[in-house]
Every structure is written in structure tokens, then in C-alpha cells.
Amino acid sequence: MATPKVKPLSIFFIPWFATGHLIPMVDVARLFASRGVESTVLVTPANAALIQRTIDSSSSSLSGHPCIRTLLYPFPSAEAGLAPGVENLASVPSTDTYKIDAATPHARPALENLLRTHRPDAVVADVHFGWTASVARDLGIPKLIFHAIGLLPVCAMDSIYKFKPHLNVCDDTETFPIPGLPHPILMARPELPEFFLRDVEELSTFVREMREAEASAMGVIVNSFSGIENAYAGHLYKTKRLRSWFVGPVALAANNSKQEQAVRGSELEEGSNSRPITAWLDTKPTGSVVYVCFGSWCHFSDEQIREMASGLENCGHPFLWVVREDVSKELDPEPLSEKLGMVVKGWVPQVAILSHPAVGVFVTHCGWNSLLEGLTAGLPMVTWPQSTEQFINEKLVVDVLRIGVKNWDGFRTTVEEDNVTVKAEDIAAAVGKIMGSAGGEEAEGMRKRAKEYGEMARAAVEVGGSSYNGLSSLIDEIRSYKK
Numbered sequence: 001m002a003t004p005k006v007k008p009l010s011i012f013f014i015p016w017f018a019t020g021h022l023i024p025m026v027d028v029a030r031l032f033a034s035r036g037v038e039s040t041v042l043v044t045p046a047n048a049a050l051i052q053r054t055i056d057s058s059s060s061s062l063s064g065h066p067c068i069r070t071l072l073y074p075f076p077s078a079e080a081g082l083a084p085g086v087e088n089l090a091s092v093p094s095t096d097t098y099k100i101d102a103a104t105p106h107a108r109p110a111l112e113n114l115l116r117t118h119r120p121d122a123v124v125a126d127v128h129f130g131w132t133a134s135v136a137r138d139l140g141i142p143k144l145i146f147h148a149i150g151l152l153p154v155c156a157m158d159s160i161y162k163f164k165p166h167l168n169v170c171d172d173t174e175t176f177p178i179p180g181l182p183h184p185i186l187m188a189r190p191e192l193p194e195f196f197l198r199d200v201e202e203l204s205t206f207v208r209e210m211r212e213a214e215a216s217a218m219g220v221i222v223n224s225f226s227g228i229e230n231a232y233a234g235h236l237y238k239t240k241r242l243r244s245w246f247v248g249p250v251a252l253a254a255n256n257s258k259q260e261q262a263v264r265g266s267e268l269e270e271g272s273n274s275r276p277i278t279a280w281l282d283t284k285p286t287g288s289v290v291y292v293c294f295g296s297w298c299h300f301s302d303e304q305i306r307e308m309a310s311g312l313e314n315c316g317h318p319f320l321w322v323v324r325e326d327v328s329k330e331l332d333p334e335p336l337s338e339k340l341g342m343v344v345k346g347w348v349p350q351v352a353i354l355s356h357p358a359v360g361v362f363v364t365h366c367g368w369n370s371l372l373e374g375l376t377a378g379l380p381m382v383t384w385p386q387s388t389e390q391f392i393n394e395k396l397v398v399d400v401l402r403i404g405v406k407n408w409d410g411f412r413t414t415v416e417e418d419n420v421t422v423k424a425e426d427i428a429a430a431v432g433k434i435m436g437s438a439g440g441e442e443a444e445g446m447r448k449r450a451k452e453y454g455e456m457a458r459a460a461v462e463v464g465g466s467s468y469n470g471l472s473s474l475i476d477e478i479r480s481y482k483k
């Protein structure tokens, strides 16, 4: 007699409206799908267009089983005051980013309706959708929080909110420790996420979302691995009784077949051309290239772009620099490419570039995904944080893991007068500390540690590795709740 088929688990994933949140959430959904879970990503139309090829290719690489799909809901454009089709932090001007935040609560009715209609077995929601906790409670299903950042920054922000150490310093140059963390981490006021300093309403929204998200959540699903953040899993449990499951680095775990790597690369490279990039990288010696990219939405002043161009040109190493589409023609750094570097406007397949043997150092804004992708590729980094939690991430790279150097030692406020935060000579010097002979033993140590962390990250996602096992135990536990 044939054994009755067990119905697969159905899990809904709700990413937020930013590329740095969308990409890893889709990777998490793909990971679940690769273990036989029916993964459904709830997404607005313009954001769906960004991920559709990844979703389609994942479905076909999963032997044709419809294990991953998207379910569309409308973006609340009118409520947010955004033009139709503008649905992502990356597509709004820097002055309008608050409108994406403003849109977020208006997405609730449509999302809630989908959850109540389809009644999945569990929901994994970005921390911005804290209200999902109460819907999950009504439906009697487990709910997991996805922060899109690591546990160190989550714990650091929680501590700063609770103990307000920044209120005990005299000025912006005085540093203070973040209380109670497993590592001694020193910060200065200008390095804090903006909402701690400026906007009481923004802070209270952030905290409300966090509290709502944590209320009755089963725990936190983390794009990281125990080799770098284990102490913070313990800390989170000690301070908030919140459990966490490491399943990352997800860019590596979800893309570990060659075919999937290729597809992910080709989807993201639209608007630019990866072939010349690869061909150019192929001509460069191993470890010689400086790769410079600042995620999906960082903006720089015109003056800073000029300064960066000059710094890179003078650093004495070939460089591959990714600039946003909206860099004005007048500032176009492209002529540089005739000299030492290659400048690409728009989107590049970053994960593939980082793993090219020619790349020797990553100049990064320390967005969590970039940080993990650089680490996974075993690369030392020059850190150039801009905003949000990126300065906290920088502490992980520079002070805790010791695989990077800061691009300058000042603070943001000291430089905003002339719209240049980092001078050309500082950029060249920071790169030199890792690439040049000036770095000496220290640079050698950084490169060695970076390689070791890269190996650790790969081991974590292999069958039997810590993140692989983390996902297995999470799925088993979700299954045990299924009625």
C-alpha cells in the first residue's frame, strides 16, 4: 500500500521595500524551498520584477516542483505620496527615503488579507512588519522575525536604546562603550543610527515595530553564522528571551550550485554588462584589484565623488568602481577607465565579482549583505560606512574580526562643511594599508584572517555545517507546530 503523501509545509515570507532586505529574504525563501518547503514571497509588483527570474529559476532547479512562488499585493503609492512603480528605497531620491517608511504601515491591510486567506503554516516577516505577530497569534501559527542585519547590530541597537550611553558624553568626538555586549565596542555620537539622535518619532516607530515584532515571535532567523556571531545569539536570549537560528550567509547557501550563481548574476546585472567586467578582471593579477561598491541606495555629494575618483586613481592599484546611475554626466568618472580603473554605472553581479580571484580588497559601506558577501569571499575590507547601522557593522569588521581598516579616523560631522567626508589621500592610504607593502605584517594578518572567515562561512552552509543544521532544526520545529 502506498504511504500517504505528507503535505509540505507552507511558509510565507514578507520582505521590506529595500533591495538590501529583499535579496536576502528571497535567498532565505529559496533555502527553505530547497528543503521541500512551499515558500511564498509576498511582494509588490515593481519589487516582484526584481526577483522574478530568481524565483523562476529556483523553481526549475527544484525539479519542477512549485516550491517557491510570489504572491502580489499593491504598493500603497498614493498613501506614501510616491509615483506609481516607485516601490523600493533604491528608486527614490535621497530626500524622499522617508516616504518608503511612511508607506510601510499602509501595506498592512493587503498583507493581512493574504495571510488570513491563505493561512500558511508559518510566517517569516521583515522586522518592519511587526504587526504580523498578532495575525500569526490569531491564526495559531509560528512567526519569525527577519532583521536583514546581523545579531551584533541588533543587540547593539537594543543596548543603546535601553541605556542611552550617548547621553553621557560631552561632545561628538568623545567615545562611549555600548553597555553589556560580549565585545567591548566603542562608538561616538555621529556613528549612531540617525534615529537615536534626531527624530523622536522615528525612534519610537522603530522601537514600536521591534516590540511588536518580538511579541510572541518564535524567534529570529538570521543571515549570519555562528562562527562570527555566536556570542550574540546567547546575548539576545539572555536579554530578551528571544531564540535565534543562523542560516547564512544566505547569498552563499542559496546560491551554492553553479547554475544558480549564474542565474542570480545575470538577473542582477541587467543595465550593465558583466562580460566586460569579467574580461577586465581576467587580465588582472590575483588579488590586485580594489573593488568599490556601496550597496543599493547610498548617495554621495558631487564633491565626494570627485575626491573618490582622485583617491582611487592615486592608490596605485587597478580598481573596479560601481557608481549609481544618477551620477551626473558632468561628474562622470568613466574617463578614469582609460587609466587604471574600470567604472561601471548601475548594477553589477557583486557576489560573482567578489569571488573573482583578481579582487584583493573590498571598499564597502558595510551594509550587512555586502559585509557578509565580502567575508564569504575571504576578502579584507576598507570600511566606509554612511548611515543606519553601518557604523556598528564596521566595528565587527575592524575591531572584532580584525579583517578591515577604516578609511579615515574622523567623524561625519567634522567634514560635512565642504560635502567631503573622506579626502583622496585618506582613500589611497586606507587601500595601501591592506594592498601595499606599507601594510606589512598587519596587512598579512588581515588577509589571512579574512581567508579563514571565508572558509568558516563556506563550511557553515555545507551539509552538516552549523547554518545547514540550524535550518534543519528550525524546519523540524515549525513542522512540530503544524496541526
Ligand SMILES: O=c1ccn([C@@H]2O[C@H](COP(=O)(O)OP(=O)(O)O[C@H]3O[C@H](CO)[C@@H](O)[C@H](O)[C@H]3O)[C@@H](O)[C@H]2O)c(=O)[nH]1
Pocket (backbone or CB within 6 Å): 018, 019, 020, 021, 023, 147, 148, 149, 268, 293, 294, 295, 296, 297, 298, 322, 346, 347, 348, 349, 350, 351, 366, 367, 368, 369, 370, 371, 373, 387, 388, 389, 390
Ligand atoms: O551593483 C550592485 C549593488 C549591490 N548589489 C547587492 O545589493 C545588496 C546590497 O545590500 P547591502 O550591502 O546590505 O547594502 P544596502 O543596499 O545599503 O542595504 C540596506 O539594508 C541592509 C540590510 O538591512 C543594511 O545593513 C544597510 O545598512 C542598508 O543600507 C548586496 O546583496 C549586494 O551584493 C549588487 O548585487 N550589485
